[in-house]
Amino acid sequence: MAEPEFSALWLAFRGKDGRERDRVIVGVAAAFVHVAAADGRVDDSETQRFVDVVRGSRLVSGDDATTAELVRAFRAVVTARLSAPERGRAECLRVLAELGLDSVRRDMIWSAAQAALLADAQLGDGERRAQDEIRQALGVRAAASR
16 A cells, blocks of 8 residues: 655645645644544544534634535544644644644644544543643743643
């Protein structure tokens, strides 16, 4: 099986021509995917919570076409993350580390990561590890993460 092409998968979150939306949405997606995939499966509630967070933060419009586009993009990245676990993990953390250099984006993504942790109402050891990895990748101090 061919390795997933993560750069194209991330670009899908940016909208038409990859420039319609701020790249912070890619970081939010990376955080959600990293947390959601931590237990080896992704519930529909986690996908819906991702959509709710990006719509609620006004990163995207609330129309049905945009929602469907985001759901497809999210599911595609989740599938890639689960099919290539180590590469997918590294890719999510790479994206987070890059976006963590901007303090405004870092704060938005960290907040989204917290929402991701609560999405399926189950906080297991894998999700706790994912939270710590996200915190480290973004450069959020441990004291600030509580």
